[in-house]
Amino acid sequence: MEHTTSDDKGLKVSGAPNLAELHASPCYQLPAEDRRALAAVIECIEGIPCNPCETACPQHAIIVGDEITNLPIVDLDKCNGCGICVAACPGLAIYLKKHTFKENLAYIAFPYEYVPLPVEGQTIRMVDRLGQDVCDGTVLRVVKIKKNDRTAVVHATYPNGYYEQVVNMQRLATD
Amino acid sequence: MEEREVVVIGAGPAGLSAALEAARSGAHVLLVDENSKPGGQLFKQIHKFFGSRDHRAGVRGIDIGTQLLEEADALKIEVWLDAEVCGIFNQRDVWIVRNKEKSVNVRAQRIIIATGAVENSVNFPGWSLPGVMGAGAAQTMINLHRVLPGFKVLMVGSGNVGVIVSYQLLQAGADVKAIVEAAPRLGGYGVHTAKVRRAGVPFHTSHTVLEARGTDHVESATIVQIDDKWQPIPGTEKVLDVDTICIAAGLTPLVELAFAAGCEPLYSPLLGGMVPWHDASMRTSIPSIYIAGDISGVEEASTAMEEGRMAGLSAAHSLGYVAEQVYEVGFKAAEQRMLALRSGLFGQKRRDAKAAIMAQTRG
Ligand SMILES: Cc1cc2nc3c(=O)[nH]c(=O)nc-3n(C[C@H](O)[C@H](O)[C@H](O)COP(=O)(O)OP(=O)(O)OC[C@H]3O[C@@H](n4cnc5c(N)ncnc54)[C@H](O)[C@@H]3O)c2cc1C
Ligand code: SF4
Ligand code: SF4
Numbered sequence: 332m333e334h335t336t337s338d339d340k341g342l343k344v345s346g347a348p349n350l351a352e353l354h355a356s357p358c359y360q361l362p363a364e365d366r367r368a369l370a371a372v373i374e375c376i377e378g379i380p381c382n383p384c385e386t387a388c389p390q391h392a393i394i395v396g397d398e399i400t401n402l403p404i405v406d407l408d409k410c411n412g413c414g415i416c417v418a419a420c421p422g423l424a425i426y427l428k429k430h431t432f433k434e435n436l437a438y439i440a441f442p443y444e445y446v447p448l449p450v451e452g453q454t455i456r457m458v459d460r461l462g463q464d465v466c467d468g469t470v471l472r473v474v475k476i477k478k479n480d481r482t483a484v485v486h487a488t489y490p491n492g493y494y495e496q497v498v499n500m501q502r503l504a505t506d
Numbered sequence: 507m508e509e510r511e512v513v514v515i516g517a518g519p520a521g522l523s524a525a526l527e528a529a530r531s532g533a534h535v536l537l538v539d540e541n542s543k544p545g546g547q548l549f550k551q552i553h554k555f556f557g558s559r560d561h562r563a564g565v566r567g568i569d570i571g572t573q574l575l576e577e578a579d580a581l582k583i584e585v586w587l588d589a590e591v592c593g594i595f596n597q598r599d600v601w602i603v604r605n606k607e608k609s610v611n612v613r614a615q616r617i618i619i620a621t622g623a624v625e626n627s628v629n630f631p632g633w634s635l636p637g638v639m640g641a642g643a644a645q646t647m648i649n650l651h652r653v654l655p656g657f658k659v660l661m662v663g664s665g666n667v668g669v670i671v672s673y674q675l676l677q678a679g680a681d682v683k684a685i686v687e688a689a690p691r692l693g694g695y696g697v698h699t700a701k702v703r704r705a706g707v708p709f710h711t712s713h714t715v716l717e718a719r720g721t722d723h724v725e726s727a728t729i730v731q732i733d734d735k736w737q738p739i740p741g742t743e744k745v746l747d748v749d750t751i752c753i754a755a756g757l758t759p760l761v762e763l764a765f766a767a768g769c770e771p772l773y774s775p776l777l778g779g780m781v782p783w784h785d786a787s788m789r790t791s792i793p794s795i796y797i798a799g800d801i802s803g804v805e806e807a808s809t810a811m812e813e814g815r816m817a818g819l820s821a822a823h824s825l826g827y828v829a830e831q832v833y834e835v836g837f838k839a840a841e842q843r844m845l846a847l848r849s850g851l852f853g854q855k856r857r858d859a860k861a862a863i864m865a866q867t868r869g
Contacts, residue, residue: 343691344711346664346703377696378850381556383564399558400850419564421554422697445677462706480554480566499704505679 339461347460348376350495358402361495364430369412369438371405374460374498375424378402387419417442418479430494437491439468441499443483448473449503456501457489464501465493510536510584512821513600513614515591515763518546520799520810520817521620522574527818528618529581532827536612537583538602540590544578545571546622548807550642550649553670556695560843561808570807594619594767597792616794616821619764620814623757623778623800628662632718641671641754648678656750660727661685662715665693668754672702675752683746686713686729688736695852715751716743724749757804764801768792770868776859777803783868786841787820788813791868796821803863805856809847816840 342348353359356376362369371393373384378400385395385403392409393416395401417425423442432438439457449455449470457468468489475483489497514525517539525537543549551567562570578585586604593601600612625640632638637656641663647653659680661672664687672682682702690712692699703709716728716738731742759778765771769782770791781803782790789796798817799810819840823833848857 342696342699344709346685346692346696346699346707346709348696348700374700375697377852379556379695379697380558380847380850380853381563382558383554383556387564398849399846400853420697421556421564422695423701424697458704458706460700460704462704482554502676502705 342376345461348374349460352376356402358404360405360407362407362428362430364494366407366429369414369427369429369440370407370410371412371416371425372428373403373405373425375403375420375422379422381422383419383421384416384425387416389413389415414440414474414484415478417484418482423482426498428494430491432488435491436488437494437497438471438486438488439497440474440484440486443485443500444481445502447503447505448475448483449485449500455487455503457487457493457497458499458501459496460498465497466490468497468500507599508610508612510534510612510614511825512536512616512618512818513538513612514618514620514818515600516546516620516622516799516801517541517544517585517587518620518622518799518810519548519570519574519807520622520801520814521546521618522578523811523814524618524620524796524798524818524821525583526574526577526581527815528822529583531819531822533822533825535583536586536614537578538586538589538591540588542588544575544585544587548574550645551807552649552674555807556697557806557808558846561811561847563808567807591763594763594795597767597794614794615825616796618796618798618814618817618821619801620797620799620810620817621760621763621801623759623804625753626755626758628715628753628755630715630717632720632724635718635720635724636722637720637724637749638718638751638753641667641752644750644752645671645674648674654678654680655752656724656748657681658683658748659750659752660715660729660746660748661752661754663687663693663754663756664699664709664711665754665756666695666698667757668752669694669698669702671752671754672707673698673705676702676705676707680750682707683748684708684710684729686710686715688712688714688732714738718751724751727751757800759801759804761801764790764795764797767795769795769797772863772866774803774859774863776855777805781863783863783866786816786864787837788817789820793824803856803860806847809844812840812844812847816844
């Protein structure tokens with residue numbers, strides 16, 4: 332893309348958080364490689380006045396607390412990877428991840444609000460936080476339940492060498 | 507002349523909430539809006555709102571609007587649409603033009619003005635070419651009228667409005683080529699900027715639009731880097747292949763009615779410019795006139811709804827509808843919720859600006 336630079340100057344310049352910012356925030360916890368279950372990963376590091384993630388979680392695994400501008404924190408021991416928070420978050424700042432789904436494949440479930448939607452089995456291109464093309468992914472399923480209020484959640488696998496880098500997929504062409 | 511106890515001007519989130527609260531308290535309310543559909547800004551907000559669950563966060567703006575309307579229906583609130591308020595006289599008389607043809611005067615015991623805000627424009631060579639428009643106008647086109655304003659868009663301004671409308675333009679099928687921001691740091695919430703960034707939209711901080719070129723519509727835009735004195739740095743120009751330039755350079759409270767009625771003005775740059783002075787109950791310097799929502803300082807739908815409730819409750823109370831104790835409890839609760847909404851990094855400044863307004867005594 333003509334004007335995309337590979338700038339990674341952080342949230343307030345490039346628009347996306349870089350790894351240094353994420354690692355410095357208590358909000359961001361990448362599930363350990365040996366974790367069996369999927370877990371919610373939150374990239375909401377600014378302390379904005381917002382809390383639907385907390386109220387949506389049936390396991391009470393996400394805590395914002397009384398001060399609505401606290402950072403949302405996931406208790407990984409309580410999170411069962413159900414994915415309800417993924418569609419509930421208006422910032423589309425939550426996804427589910429697991430390092431080893433099988434062999435060398437990682438698993439991700441991310442929010443997606445564009446048409447057309449991908450379909451099961453489709454090969455998609457996975458992107459990083461700057462929207463840069465990273466690798467191929469394979470769609471496992473696309474969840475469109477009514478409760479998610481028109482935010483689809485796409486489940487996909489991709490090579491786990493890119494475990495932390497990948498956060499979403501490239502938009503599909505309209506025609 | 508017709509008479510009503512409370513006339514609410516503007517049926518956005520602030521006006522709707524004010525009308526609901528006043529009606530629930532027992533007052534007879536007339537709600538007027540110049541649009542043919544009530545809801546104000548809410549009906550083009552197809553995204554899920556941030557904020558607290560108490561303020562219906564996580565629900566799409568358009569669905570919040572529908573819920574408020576259903577409540578207004580249930581309370582049998584009288585609503586006049588296509589009804590433009592052209593003036594307020596004698597602190598009581600509301601001059602309304604209905605359906606662009608019939609002039610009506612309504613004598614109100616209390617008036618609540620909730621007219622919202624208007625988009626700021628930015629001037630640059632070529633700014634009058636078709637294809638240059640407010641971000642809010644582009645949002646109305648895609649989400650209400652379902653028309654794409656163009657295929658290749660430059661967004662000017664990285665506040666929440668700029669990034670949310672950019673996201674919705676992508677959803678509608680347009681390509682957003684770039685978002686420029688004059689300040690050295692992006693304005694909008696990081697979760698919103700991250701959304702468009704991972705969709706491949708580049709941000710350019712310390713950049714502005716220099717000019718738009720084209721014969722009868724926008725065919726390209728030149729952007730340029732600016733220094734810390736906001737002066738263009740020669741040699742940093744870039745030409746972007748775009749057919750649409752959206753301006754998201756902030757909003758200004760729509761205060762004309764209030765000022766023409768004689769409400770005392772006050773300057774609050776952080777809240778969008780001149781605003782009517784008001785106290786914590788949302789009463790202006792004219793005791794029969796209250797305000798709520800973006801007119802009292804540009805904020806969010808959640809604060810607009812709280813201010814609306816406060817104004818509606820206070821107006822009803824001043825008419826003798828609400829028992830003293832009930833009022834005190836309601837007032838305190840609304841005040842607490844507003845403080846919570848105005849906390850944190852982003853809210854603190856607005857909280858201070860509001861406090862500065864209320865610290866001045868008038869009336
Ligand atoms: C792109 C965008 C995204 C946003 N996202 C969010 C969000 O995620 N969360 C959030 O909380 N807020 C959000 N907001 C802000 C929110 O929409 C506004 O703060 C809110 O709508 C203000 O409410 P209001 O009732 O004061 O004004 P408005 O909604 O603007 O309503 C004013 C009404 O008054 C009417 N009116 C004006 N003048 C007259 C007159 N003379 N006679 C009769 N009627 C009149 C208008 O027709 C209109 O219906 C967003 C705003 C924009 C533009
Ligand atoms: S994935 Fe389910 S259990 Fe885990 S935090 Fe989200 S809503 Fe809670
Ligand atoms: S719902 Fe999303 S945007 Fe809101 S606080 Fe939770 S993670 Fe952040």
